[in-house]
Amino acid sequence: MKYYEFKFIFKPKNEIVSDILMSVLGDVGFESFVEEDDVLKAYIQQSLFNKEELQTSINQFPIEVDAIDYTYTEAEDKDWNEEWEKNFFKPIIIDDLCAIHSTFHTDIPKVKYDIIINPQMAFGTGHHETTSLILNELLQMDLQNKAVLDMGCGTSILAILASKRGAKPITAIDIDSWCVDNSKANCQLNQITDIDIKLGDASILKDEKPFNLVIANINRNILLQDMDKYVQVLQEKGKLLMSGFYTEDIAILQEKAESLGLHFVKTNHKNNWACLLVQK
């Protein structure tokens, strides 16, 4: 496959802009990213590159920035996504209890919950703050025989940990067909056969049976838009665990949850990213 290598320079140079830029670029076909001192390198298959689409997404950047500039060249002919996985996806070990790693990682310590993820292009290696905030909550909850919905499942890393912690039945849903395929592959790698993986958004929830726990790591606007549909599939006393937003957004999400009859349980944060747990 032929790729372009882009170098993005942006101001202000901070993690929030960098995270949002990666997400915006992901939406227009970029596959993998390497953060270096003062540039973000990004790789896209030449056949998928559309200059106008890229410029439109930069012009409509979701937060105010001083500048986003780029240059690009033809990249050396190799699978940049595979390169990224090999060089930048490092194993994660949480409290000697849970390990998340890829098939090519060796020397993984023996832990109770060993999760294999080959992320390819799907979000969810456990490295992002929002994923790690939710993984930590899942490690503390009693999930035995609990019905769980993982909304915006990405790689299905969260659904897989829930399954390993005894949750069942589990449904995992994502709006992106790439994520659905990647979730199926990751379930196979972890020998999990009973997660029901579906393509769609909150509109397909009306046919679901009630859940004890709904997890949704998406983003502030989708959560505000779809929270009522998540609540409709929550059992009495069921919990809704959300992430994908910044600490300054906790209040608006909590307010929305309370307007839907839920009450606050706890919140946590990491590098300005937050999670919120509410209960019916």
Ligand SMILES: C[S@@+](CC[C@H](N)C(=O)[O-])C[C@H]1O[C@@H](n2cnc3c(N)ncnc32)[C@H](O)[C@@H]1O
């Ligand atoms: C931040 S990623 C989280 C992935 C994974 N759950 C994790 O925690 O690492 C958000 C995921 O939500 C999906 N998504 C975006 N909008 C959605 C929607 N309206 N309904 C369902 N999934 C959505 C995206 O495709 C993406 O895979």
